[in-house]
Amino acid sequence: MKKVIVVGNGMVGYKFCEKFIAKASKEEFKLIVFGEEPRPAYDRVHLSEYFQNQDAKALELAPANWYSDNDIELISNERVTDIHRKSKTITTSSDESYEYDYLVLATGSLPFVPPIEGVEKEGVFVYRTIEDLEGMMAYADMLKAKKPDAKAAVLGGGLLGLEAAKAVMDMGLEPHVVEFAQKLMPRQLDLRSSKVLQVKLESLGINIHLNKATNQILGDRAIEAMEFGEDDKLDVDMLVISAGIRPRDELGKTCGLDMGVRGGITVNNKMQTSDPEIFAIGEVALYNHMIYGLVAPGYEMADVAVEQILGNEEALMSSDIDMSTKLKLIGVDVASFGEPFMPAEKGHSILFENKTKYLYKRINVSHDGKTLLGGILVGDAADYNILHQMYLNGIPLPENAEDLILGTRADGGSVFGSVMDLPDAAQICSCESVSKGDICSTITSGECNNVSEVMSCTKAGTGCGGCKPMVSDLVNETLKSLGKEVKETICDHFNYTRQELFGIIKVKKLTTFYEVLDACGEGDGCETCKPLVASIFASLYNDTANKEDVIQDSNDKFLANIQRNGTYSVVPRIPGGEITPQKLIVIGQVGEKYNLYTKITGGQRIDLFGAQLNDLPAIWKELIDAGFESGHAYGKSLRTVKSCVGSTWCRYGMDESVSFAIDLENRYKGLRSPHKLKGGVSGCIRECAEARGKDFGVIAVEGGWNLYVCGNGGATPKHALLLAEQIDNETCIKYLDRFLMYYIRTAAPLMRTAAWLDKLEGGIEQLKSIVIDDSLNLAEELEKDMQGLVDAYECEWTQVIEREELQSRFKHFINSDEKDDNIVFVPMRDQIMPEPWTSN
Ligand SMILES: Cc1cc2nc3c(=O)[nH]c(=O)nc-3n(C[C@H](O)[C@H](O)[C@H](O)COP(=O)(O)OP(=O)(O)OC[C@H]3O[C@@H](n4cnc5c(N)ncnc54)[C@H](O)[C@@H]3O)c2cc1C
Numbered sequence: 001m002k003k004v005i006v007v008g009n010g011m012v013g014y015k016f017c018e019k020f021i022a023k024a025s026k027e028e029f030k031l032i033v034f035g036e037e038p039r040p041a042y043d044r045v046h047l048s049e050y051f052q053n054q055d056a057k058a059l060e061l062a063p064a065n066w067y068s069d070n071d072i073e074l075i076s077n078e079r080v081t082d083i084h085r086k087s088k089t090i091t092t093s094s095d096e097s098y099e100y101d102y103l104v105l106a107t108g109s110l111p112f113v114p115p116i117e118g119v120e121k122e123g124v125f126v127y128r129t130i131e132d133l134e135g136m137m138a139y140a141d142m143l144k145a146k147k148p149d150a151k152a153a154v155l156g157g158g159l160l161g162l163e164a165a166k167a168v169m170d171m172g173l174e175p176h177v178v179e180f181a182q183k184l185m186p187r188q189l190d191l192r193s194s195k196v197l198q199v200k201l202e203s204l205g206i207n208i209h210l211n212k213a214t215n216q217i218l219g220d221r222a223i224e225a226m227e228f229g230e231d232d233k234l235d236v237d238m239l240v241i242s243a244g245i246r247p248r249d250e251l252g253k254t255c256g257l258d259m260g261v262r263g264g265i266t267v268n269n270k271m272q273t274s275d276p277e278i279f280a281i282g283e284v285a286l287y288n289h290m291i292y293g294l295v296a297p298g299y300e301m302a303d304v305a306v307e308q309i310l311g312n313e314e315a316l317m318s319s320d321i322d323m324s325t326k327l328k329l330i331g332v333d334v335a336s337f338g339e340p341f342m343p344a345e346k347g348h349s350i351l352f353e354n355k356t357k358y359l360y361k362r363i364n365v366s367h368d369g370k371t372l373l374g375g376i377l378v379g380d381a382a383d384y385n386i387l388h389q390m391y392l393n394g395i396p397l398p399e400n401a402e403d404l405i406l407g408t409r410a411d412g413g414s415v416f417g418s419v420m421d422l423p424d425a426a427q428i429c430s431c432e433s434v435s436k437g438d439i440c441s442t443i444t445s446g447e448c449n450n451v452s453e454v455m456s457c458t459k460a461g462t463g464c465g466g467c468k469p470m471v472s473d474l475v476n477e478t479l480k481s482l483g484k485e486v487k488e489t490i491c492d493h494f495n496y497t498r499q500e501l502f503g504i505i506k507v508k509k510l511t512t513f514y515e516v517l518d519a520c521g522e523g524d525g526c527e528t529c530k531p532l533v534a535s536i537f538a539s540l541y542n543d544t545a546n547k548e549d550v551i552q553d554s555n556d557k558f559l560a561n562i563q564r565n566g567t568y569s570v571v572p573r574i575p576g577g578e579i580t581p582q583k584l585i586v587i588g589q590v591g592e593k594y595n596l597y598t599k600i601t602g603g604q605r606i607d608l609f610g611a612q613l614n615d616l617p618a619i620w621k622e623l624i625d626a627g628f629e630s631g632h633a634y635g636k637s638l639r640t641v642k643s644c645v646g647s648t649w650c651r652y653g654m655d656e657s658v659s660f661a662i663d664l665e666n667r668y669k670g671l672r673s674p675h676k677l678k679g680g681v682s683g684c685i686r687e688c689a690e691a692r693g694k695d696f697g698v699i700a701v702e703g704g705w706n707l708y709v710c711g712n713g714g715a716t717p718k719h720a721l722l723l724a725e726q727i728d729n730e731t732c733i734k735y736l737d738r739f740l741m742y743y744i745r746t747a748a749p750l751m752r753t754a755a756w757l758d759k760l761e762g763g764i765e766q767l768k769s770i771v772i773d774d775s776l777n778l779a780e781e782l783e784k785d786m787q788g789l790v791d792a793y794e795c796e797w798t799q800v801i802e803r804e805e806l807q808s809r810f811k812h813f814i815n816s817d818e819k820d821d822n823i824v825f826v827p828m829r830d831q832i833m834p835e836p837w838t839s840n
């Protein structure tokens, strides 16, 4: 029996084992694996998740018994110290000796620690292993107990450095990134995109210091500051070094294998080192003069080494290694693929930049405009997967290549077409080499029925995870084409529908995002699930957006709608559209003082536009002092209840529409829901308040009110349908409580009431039976829940004004109260307007 020894039980060493046992005969080969770390291989790519759950098991690539179950001898906590090529043996740290027929070096790399004076001080960490993270967490806890405003810097503004910066921020330390180069992510981004990313990161609270060479780390025993030059230093209490990697090639060096000039064990396209019985794979291997710090090339190397050892000489490593990457930093979309910085002789670039929205998109296309050569996406990487596929598979570009980053402008159709248009051979998961055909065939053959089954069966999406959205689209499209039901789950982090998650949070009484993740999710969460969970909290407990502002979308986070020039709108609530002259005067004074554009809106209130982020608390203080409240114009929540003047003034009026509209608006103000909610009350069937164009509309008739539900204006107008006739105010409120609460519980994210009713089996008749006849025996609970929300209401702008600690997020720049000077207005009809689009 031949012995194969694998040195290193990291991601690539593990992948070698997995592929080897799948292809080799147990009778012919014996596999022995040495790992220096105390635990079996784990998922280093998702290491940062350890900060949230501190669950090492959740990161394991396979449980410890997987090795013995597959006849693999795993020897953990044991370092291989020497290779004796002549005798074909290795020795280990406990002085044991083992023979091999084939040796596979998968020793990975170590973080590069630059030789800076003072780097050995306490409080300086690297970011590579679970033990590193445990050390960082313990140190951060100790710091925070002594110094609540402790600062942590990350040395290195690359992919990993930014991930580390987010991690220290989540640990409650003030984060700083110190980068030697003039831009962030120097390998992936050009100067302009780096600038856009920098501004976005700064808006999230991460301080960026570029062009800084660290000369010295200051402090007695522990780090106290980083010194860059004379009179140029940054006070910090902790430092995480993320300045690149160095291959762990010491075993190769001492046994005389060929090495690269700057390290790494040289391999050919069979993954053989200069000794044909010794292979090197992963981050220790120098292939094509490069060390590839990504899992996908490592996995391909593992596959090639397995095939070569099993005698398949045809299996060779490709010469073109795809280095496309997507940053896993929550709150910022960053991706680059192919050749992000293409030389001008190869083709030309198409750029789109909108600084105020932190957006930058660049694609590089061949001179004939037919082929995509690479690109950079910052701020919106939603199209990364499909662009990446177009690049990998050489898919011809549309006639107007700029549509790929601008979207189609004429017919509204998607420029990308469907994922199903990709060829079957298109490689969807580069880490695991899984094609579109492999994924779809598991569904058509009936082997798998959902995304998780496909992932565990094909392994697609289990590496860096970047392709998961596309795997999910392919699975759903294939299921639909077979006429099977597709469960609309929230995202990769929650395998539930919104309604299911709502139920779980309610039953388990979960109150923070991480409690929800722990209870029923996985990973860190994303831009989809975080605001959704925030909305569920609001719908269950009437939590305002101030409670966990980091999980809100940006409008909710700043309690204002961002406008197209990066300023914000201020919209005070004016219930029923009724306002006193005194309050009108205050709005006028505030508008004048802060130079805001004022406009009366379709919802019968007055919007003030053009406010700088820094000014929002001061503006709101003046409004709140005058008796105004937040109008929630930014939230997926109740906007307005519009009314006509009704019987108070109108000679046709049959009831007091203004009073009832005010009552309803005050009752449901602040109510968060799957989408925005609008209401209307008209004093007679002439319908001057357009109540039937709203989510709920009330119209006075002979003998009471008629209640209509599930209408809307907007792009697809829909008239509301009659739910109940000739009811009094009390009954109307009771039915509305039930209807709204049932919608909030059961609708999909971003689904308005009209679309929800369309999907409700039995339609309006079913809704009547639930709301009026209580066919689901839920009425009491729905009313109680709604009353709880009404009683718990607090104006979130008042909270901000009353609690100083909530005001720190309303800043353009982290360390200063200055305004954003880039915002320019021009005059228009005696007011201001944003400078028209030019470079954008
Ligand atoms: C925080 C973080 C985030 C990352 N994110 C991404 C990402 O998003 N996408 C991506 O593609 N890549 C990412 N990477 C990189 C990716 O994790 C690596 O490319 C991958 O882990 C390399 O695998 P490897 O097996 O070559 O090395 P490693 O995973 O480092 O494994 C090597 C193992 O060998 C052991 N070893 C070394 N010498 C010996 C010896 N003499 N005897 C016994 N054992 C030994 C080491 O202790 C280690 O356990 C990330 C890395 C980190 C740290």
Ligand code: SF4
Residues within 6 Å of the ligand: 644, 645, 646, 647, 650, 651, 652, 653, 654, 657, 682, 683, 684, 685, 686, 687, 688, 689
């Ligand atoms: S809806 Fe009827 S009551 Fe109201 S303003 Fe119009 S006509 Fe008058």
Ligand code: SF4
Residues within 6 Å of the ligand: none
């Ligand atoms: S109709 Fe269009 S342009 Fe006008 S406010 Fe609404 S979204 Fe903006």
